[in-house]
Amino acid sequence: xxxxxxxxLTIQEGSVRVALFITCVNxxxxxxxxRAVVTLLRRLGVDVDFPAAQTCCxxxxxxxxxxxxxxRLAHHTIAAFSGYDAVVVPxxxxxxxxxxxxxxxxxxxxxxxxxxETTPRVHELTEFLVDVLGVTDVxxxxxxxxxxxxxxxxxxxxxxxxxxxxxxxKVRGLELVPLPNEEECCGFGGTFAVKNADVSAAMCADKxxxxxxxxxxxxxxxxxxxxxxxxxxxxxQKTGVRVMHLAEILAATxxxxxxxxxxxxxxxxxA
Amino acid sequence: xxxxxxGLPGPRPGAAGEGFPARAARAVRDxxxxxNLRKATRTIRARRAGVVSELPDWAELRRAxxxxxxxxxxxxDAYLLQLEEAVTRAGGHVHxxxxxxxxxxxxxxxxxxxxxxxxxxxxxxxxQETGLNEALLAEGITAYETDLAELIVQLGxxxxxxxxxxxxxxxxxxxxxxxxxxxAGWGRPAPEDLTDDPPALAEAARVHLRERFLATKVxxxxxxxxxxxxxxxxxxxxxxxxxxxxxxxxxxxxxxxIEKLVPTWRDLEVFLQLLPRSSTGERMNPYTSMWTGATEGxxxxxxxxxxxxxxxLADETGRQALRCIRCSACLNVCPVYxxxxxxxxxxxxxxxxxxxxTPQLHGMESxxxxxxxxxxxxxGACYEVCPVAIDIPAVLVHLRAKTRHxxxxxxxxxxxxxxxxxSGRLARMQRLGxxxxxxxxxxxPGPMGGWSDTRDVPELPAESFRAWWERxxxxxx
Ligand code: SF4
Numbered sequence: 001x002x003x004x005x006x007x008x009l010t011i012q013e014g015s016v017r018v019a020l021f022i023t024c025v026n027x028x029x030x031x032x033x034x035r036a037v038v039t040l041l042r043r044l045g046v047d048v049d050f051p052a053a054q055t056c057c058x059x060x061x062x063x064x065x066x067x068x069x070x071x072r073l074a075h076h077t078i079a080a081f082s083g084y085d086a087v088v089v090p091x092x093x094x095x096x097x098x099x100x101x102x103x104x105x106x107x108x109x110x111x112x113x114x115x116x117e118t119t120p121r122v123h124e125l126t127e128f129l130v131d132v133l134g135v136t137d138v139x140x141x142x143x144x145x146x147x148x149x150x151x152x153x154x155x156x157x158x159x160x161x162x163x164x165x166x167x168x169x170k171v172r173g174l175e176l177v178p179l180p181n182e183e184e185c186c187g188f189g190g191t192f193a194v195k196n197a198d199v200s201a202a203m204c205a206d207k208x209x210x211x212x213x214x215x216x217x218x219x220x221x222x223x224x225x226x227x228x229x230x231x232x233x234x235x236x237q238k239t240g241v242r243v244m245h246l247a248e249i250l251a252a253t254x255x256x257x258x259x260x261x262x263x264x265x266x267x268x269x270x271a
Numbered sequence: 272x273x274x275x276x277x278g279l280p281g282p283r284p285g286a287a288g289e290g291f292p293a294r295a296a297r298a299v300r301d302x303x304x305x306x307n308l309r310k311a312t313r314t315i316r317a318r319r320a321g322v323v324s325e326l327p328d329w330a331e332l333r334r335a336x337x338x339x340x341x342x343x344x345x346x347x348d349a350y351l352l353q354l355e356e357a358v359t360r361a362g363g364h365v366h367x368x369x370x371x372x373x374x375x376x377x378x379x380x381x382x383x384x385x386x387x388x389x390x391x392x393x394x395x396x397x398x399q400e401t402g403l404n405e406a407l408l409a410e411g412i413t414a415y416e417t418d419l420a421e422l423i424v425q426l427g428x429x430x431x432x433x434x435x436x437x438x439x440x441x442x443x444x445x446x447x448x449x450x451x452x453x454x455a456g457w458g459r460p461a462p463e464d465l466t467d468d469p470p471a472l473a474e475a476a477r478v479h480l481r482e483r484f485l486a487t488k489v490x491x492x493x494x495x496x497x498x499x500x501x502x503x504x505x506x507x508x509x510x511x512x513x514x515x516x517x518x519x520x521x522x523x524x525x526x527x528x529i530e531k532l533v534p535t536w537r538d539l540e541v542f543l544q545l546l547p548r549s550s551t552g553e554r555m556n557p558y559t560s561m562w563t564g565a566t567e568g569x570x571x572x573x574x575x576x577x578x579x580x581x582x583x584l585a586d587e588t589g590r591q592a593l594r595c596i597r598c599s600a601c602l603n604v605c606p607v608y609x610x611x612x613x614x615x616x617x618x619x620x621x622x623x624x625x626x627x628x629t630p631q632l633h634g635m636e637s638x639x640x641x642x643x644x645x646x647x648x649x650x651g652a653c654y655e656v657c658p659v660a661i662d663i664p665a666v667l668v669h670l671r672a673k674t675r676h677x678x679x680x681x682x683x684x685x686x687x688x689x690x691x692x693x694s695g696r697l698a699r700m701q702r703l704g705x706x707x708x709x710x711x712x713x714x715x716p717g718p719m720g721g722w723s724d725t726r727d728v729p730e731l732p733a734e735s736f737r738a739w740w741e742r743x744x745x746x747x748x
Binding site for chain 1: 291296299606607610611642644645646647649650651652654655668672673674680684685687693694701704719721724727728729732735736738
């Protein structure tokens with residue numbers, strides 16, 4: 001089993017406390033992603049906790065202009081994860097929210113200090129795997145043609161760089177194909193997709209075209225919200241391309257199509 | 272507080288009462304416009320990326336640009352006085368304008384004093400901001416734009432749609448039509464056999480403008496930078512037409528926003544590297560004109576314009592917008608701008624910078640102004656390319672928190688906040704959703720319908736993650 005290295009200290013399994021911040025979107029809509037994260041981390045020797053008090057990071061409220069409501073959710077989130085050595089988040093945008101926006105939010109006395117104390121321990125999933133655990137080969141098997149969309153908050157907010165690609169390249173059987181113009185936004189943007197639905201759809205149409213150009217069977221990303229948006233369009237257009245959270249691919253070990261992954265991208269498209 | 276005039280167009284191409292979403296939806300359906308924009312923004316984007324990546328110290332230059340601007344803005348009162356003194360010492364005249372109307376009044380008065388009724392103009396954003404051309408026309412003075420793209424816009428009775436390339440929404444066939452049909456009404460006509468070959472179009476413009484330069488005695492310009500220590504004005508352009516205006520006429524009137532100052536020539540060095548690479552994707556700017564005060568036999572007037580800027584300066588988060596050097600890199604990289612163009616933003620400042628500048632300078636009274644901070648998916652591409660590191664997404668979010676929200680949305684957000692504040696409430700909602708999931712409609716109700724028109728709605732799972740965790744002890748049972 002792995003000894004866990006956090007902040008340069010190698011600590012034997014059991015003595016560090018790692019929490020899973022599943023995020024409200026995954027919790028409510030994509031439990032399969034959460035189960036995949038648990039499976040994956042256990043396989044790597046990390047037994048995560050699920051602090052039941054957690055709910056939502058507050059991003060939707062803050063980014064839509066409801067700063068005070070969002071800040072209350074931020075206070076709640078910081079409290080829910082206090083005392084953990086590491087917090088793993090399978091969402092680039094929620095991790096970016098905590099790291100970039102929490103320090104700017106108003107709060108009760110002690111909030112700023114708690115944020116400063118907690119945020120360095122918050123890791124997006126691929127950061128946790130590559131930087132904290134120091135692994136790129138997670139022992140996954142996924143014999144499919146896959147393309148990866150970096151998502152804006154993973155790319156420009158968290159600067160995940162090539163961490164996800166390094167992990168994907170080590171997946172046995174997986175053929176990784178580059179996504180043209182990958183750095184371009186898919187047009188989701190939270191409530192942007194509702195408030196400016198036409199522009200959002202036009203952006204997504206270009207993203208979908210790029211995905212189809214790759215000939216990939218599966219589009220993956222480190223964020224289910226963007227995948228819901230792109231996958232919803234892929235599904236509506238009956239393209240047959242599945243979307244999967246990166247964690248679901250990394251958790252897969254059986255050479256059976258869709259074993260660990262949850263097929264999405266359409267009503268009735270789920271297996 | 273008086274409302275700042277920001278060159279907002281009248282009923283055309285869409286009233287300020289119409290929000291960005293409706294204007295953008297219309298623009299998105301214009302396939303010719305989308306084709307023109309896509310081609311133009313992608314070309315210039317790639318060129319910028321190329322010349323920026325070849326500078327190993329770009330990150331430091333960017334940090335320096337930000338720091339110099341921040342320092343200047345913090346000490347603006349002192350630098351403005353220093354500039355006034357230096358300009359006056361060099362033989363120029365300095366005028367102070369609190370708002371657009373005052374600036375226009377000053378300029379019109381100065382032109383009238385020369386006895387002239389025609390002026391040539393160097394491409395300038397700030398005189399568009401004040402609506403100077405229209406104000407001069409009302410005083411019987413005709414202003415002729417001399418920048419090629421501004422000429423296309425003026426002849427076509429059109430509106431600029433980009434900071435740097437005002438006619439970016441036009442392709443060359445459309446430009447040929449404008450020249451062939453309209454030049455004669457403004458001066459020397461276009462040649463009979465004009466084609467849409469770019470050199471032929473440029474030549475037609477050159478011949479048309481040349482007559483104007485030689486005949487006109489008054490010129491009006493903006494400035495990219497004003498150096499406080501010497502009182503020097505700096506204009507960057509790529510055609511040389513600006514330089515004709517800046518040197519030939521007897522009277523030169525320059526209108527400058529108060530945020531355009533840099534303290535010293537040493538500071539200027541940083542921006543002369545940042546600006547061309549960010550804007551046109553060139554290593555060096557082709558025509559950089561600098562002048563200090565007035566030369567013998569000529570007259571120079573400087574109009575320093577506030578027009579809402581000191582108000583912006585008072586906002587701790589919002590004030591970074593005043594660092595902007597109008598390079599337009601944020602427009603060229605913006606996925607929203609690329610698909611809707613500049614007119615949808617309803618202001619002379621389009622794109623991401625417009626979305627944070629217009630509501631700040633102008634207030635958020637109208638539907639349009641309130642909708643501008645939402646004209647972004649917060650993808651962060653603008654922040655990444657901005658040569659003075661304006662965190663545009665952060666300012667957008669900041670402005671969103673200051674807007675008045677629709678009643679239905681407020682209720683929805685309050686309800687969502689109430690549910691999400693306690694994990695027990697969230698769990699109950701998830702259980703309810705799981706039971707009712709078969710009843711979920713394929714088309715979402717109300718404003719959410721925009722989502723389901725082009726995308727499938729994700730199916731609710733029978734069991735949430737937290738319910739699974741509880742039931743199986745995290746998969747251990
Ligand atoms: S905001 Fe930045 S990128 Fe945009 S025009 Fe201004 S300086 Fe250029």
